[in-house]
Amino acid sequence: MREEHGFLLFEKNDFGPWLAEQEINRKKKIIQNHHTWKPDYADFNGNNHFELLQSMRDHHVNNRGWDDIGQHVTTFPDGKIAACRSLKKDPACIRGHNIGAICIENLGNFDINKDQMKAEHKEAIIHANAILCKKFHIKPTLDTICYHHWFASKTCPGTDFFGGNTKQDAEEKIIPLIVAEIGILGLET
């Protein structure tokens, strides 16, 4: 794990053990998945995780007027996972739908014909969702794993995010993968 500017950057498998030790009394009921859209894969050079996180925080604080970076967790194309905003706070990610939520921003633009999600990134996204389900006793369903698109006129997390951004896409594609990951890890939710 590396720490810079208040961000913690983990190898995929180190995120769970860290999260397990955090005392977070705030109840969380729903996990949001987003794509950053910009920055996208072309902005990631393999080493600039912290620079990208800082620029997102600067944008959220200075241009949006939020108190910190909006998202709790950021996943990267190389499969690394960053802890960002304190999980003791609600996120600033979907207007009107942040209470009791956990926000994951997945770095890239996953609209059709934009960034092709790398295999290690896919694994990190599924893993992060599964680990958060375990921590907050969330059973993955359409009521607990959501996409920004369902609440706003945005394509986020992308029209090709795990094959599509509709509720049916989520139900058929990402939720079974999260359920399977929870099973593989032997987690209980």
Ligand SMILES: [Zn+2]
């Ligand atoms: Zn979004």
